[in-house]
Amino acid sequence: MQDNCYDVRIHSIEKRKNADGVVTSYRVSWKVSGKSWKERFSTAAQADAFRSELMTAARRGEPFSRRTGQPVAWKRELPVMSWYAFTLAYVDAKWPYAARNHRRGIAEALTDATEALLTNDEHPRESLRAALRWSYSGRIRDAEQPPPGLADTVRWLHTHTTPISALTEPGSGAVLTRAILARVSQTKDGNAAAANTSNRKRMVLNNAMEYAVEIGALPANPLKAVKWSKPRTLTTVDPRVVINIHQARRFLNAVEKHSERGRRMKAFFGCMYFAALRPEEVVDLRKEHLVSLPESDWGEMRLTNAEPRAGSRWTNSGKVRERRELKHRAKGETRSVPIHPELCAMLREHVQQFGTGPDGRIFIGPRGGQMTDRAYLKIFHEARTQAFTSVEAKSPLMDVPYSLRHACVSTWLNAGVPAPQVAEWAGHSVDVLLRVYAKCIYGQQRDAMRRIWEATQ
Structure with a gap:
């Protein structure tokens, strides 16, 4: 495609203001062959001078560069970009x-x-x-x-x-x-x-x-x-972090016995272990997401959003968390997850005892605020120490809350649930699921060797 172009549209100068309405800079924007370009200036005079030069070049019929967005004649005069x-x-x-x-x-x-x-x-x-x-x-x-x-x-x-x-x-x-x-x-x-x-x-x-x-x-x-050797990364879950059902129940009991705040978090951590929810998905869980919570059967939840923690500097709203679509899903797409009967009981008891927030949020603090990382991490580590033996506590076993999700996915796979179904419930692609959890699938080697033996007889 030829670099030179005569299709140029130059817009008015835009004043950029801060939250108090004070002008902080002036922006000149224009289009070359439909592509937008912009330059920011600290004073109105600088912006006006730059815009005038663009207008003069356009009126003279000078070609503009699609590559730089500026008149071709300026090529030798372009300032060095730091x-x-x-x-x-x-x-x-x-x-x-x-x-x-x-x-x-x-x-x-x-x-x-x-x-x-x-x-x-x-x-x-x-x-x-x-x-x-x-x-x-x-x-x-x-x-x-x-x-x-x-x-x-x-x-x-x-x-x-x-x-x-x-x-x-x-x-x-x-x-x-x-x-x-x-x-x-x-x-x-x-x-x-x-x-x-x-x-x-x-x-x-x-x-x-x-x-x-x-x-x-x-x-x-x-x-x-430049030839640069990338360091090798660990792409699979370490089996040493995965807990079994007995260790999970010990941990959840320790959370419940920890304190009043701990009682509010038993079902919170239960959602990670029994339903493989990510922390940001549990934080956003609302009553409307609980499709069914039967007394003695499997229930269902349908997730719609997540609230990952990014920090106030990086969100559009200036809040620490900001609601967005589910990870790896298009905006508006949902994900259904089965609710283990044990988790159904936890959620029913939790809602009955603590209610929900004004927006239907399931997990809220004692004063009605959002569940914070600092609050649940403190309970997590203290309950882990209380629930595990000294040997377990010093090991990598369930060293972070996300390990509860790893344990759930590993349990589903080892129970023989087909990988596409596990991937759907967990919000993964099948390829990523099998690659990440390859080392956590136990007990299938002997069956595989038996089948090979029978096939070669």
Whole structure:
């Protein structure tokens, strides 16, 4: 496709305001061949001057570049884009479409990468990282001025990171790219990061580099020019974390005996063990989701949403949790899960004793608030210590609440429930299910060997 284009539409200047209605910046937006472009300026005069130059070029019939969005004649005069300016553009492009926790993951990866591309270390490290976290929250940056303690650091970042074009310079570009990869492979203390963490950050960087190529900031993805061995990651559930039914009942009894708050959480943890719910799905569970709770039979729940914890910086509402569609499901899609008779009894007793929240939420705090991570993690670890023997407590056995879900899925598979049915109930694909839980399927080796023996006679 030819780069030059004459289909240009230039819009009015948009004032960007914070939550108090104060104008914080001015944005010029325009379209080239239907693709939107935008530039942000701190003053109205700067925005007006830039828009006037675009208008003049369009009126003269000058061609615009589909690659840069600007008049072709400006090619030699384009300002050098710093790494920091590029990361802000990338965050703005990803923010509307990224899940809340993915937004946080993007910020973490870019913060580490930017540390490797600073031109000097004039500012304290913690101040720099705080300024970068503020910068990479698209909602906060659009609505607020930098906090007083970070304003100078944010301004400094605009002029003290390496130009992004340096990443593709012969020789030196590879050195810079390796420095970025080395940094995202380490913790803040310089120790090796967990394999899953470093690989996740590398995926974010790769996507960012592809975006840089897309907008014309780089001619090619520099990560592809560097040979870098990715650390091996554990993709299967460790069988040592999976509890059996007897250990599960001991744990749930310990939760119930822990305290008043613990009694409110017995069915909460029961939903993870008997129905394989994720923590964010249990938090959102409402009375309308409980299709049936029979006295002496299996019941049914139909899940519609989840409320993952992302942190107030990364949500649209500014709340710690934000309701969204189920994981791996399209918006509006539901998931039916059977309710074990033991869990039916727990849920009936829970609703009868504690009622529900104003929005029908099943699990609420003593004062009617949402069940928080801090509250249920405290009960979880203390009840685990009380329920398990000293040997069990020191082992990886059920070391985190998510292990209850692993135990449920493993139980279903070992009970002989077909994998497609387990995947449907658990909200997995069959491929992921079998890959993740491959080591947790017990007792089938002997049967498999018997069948092979019979087939070879």
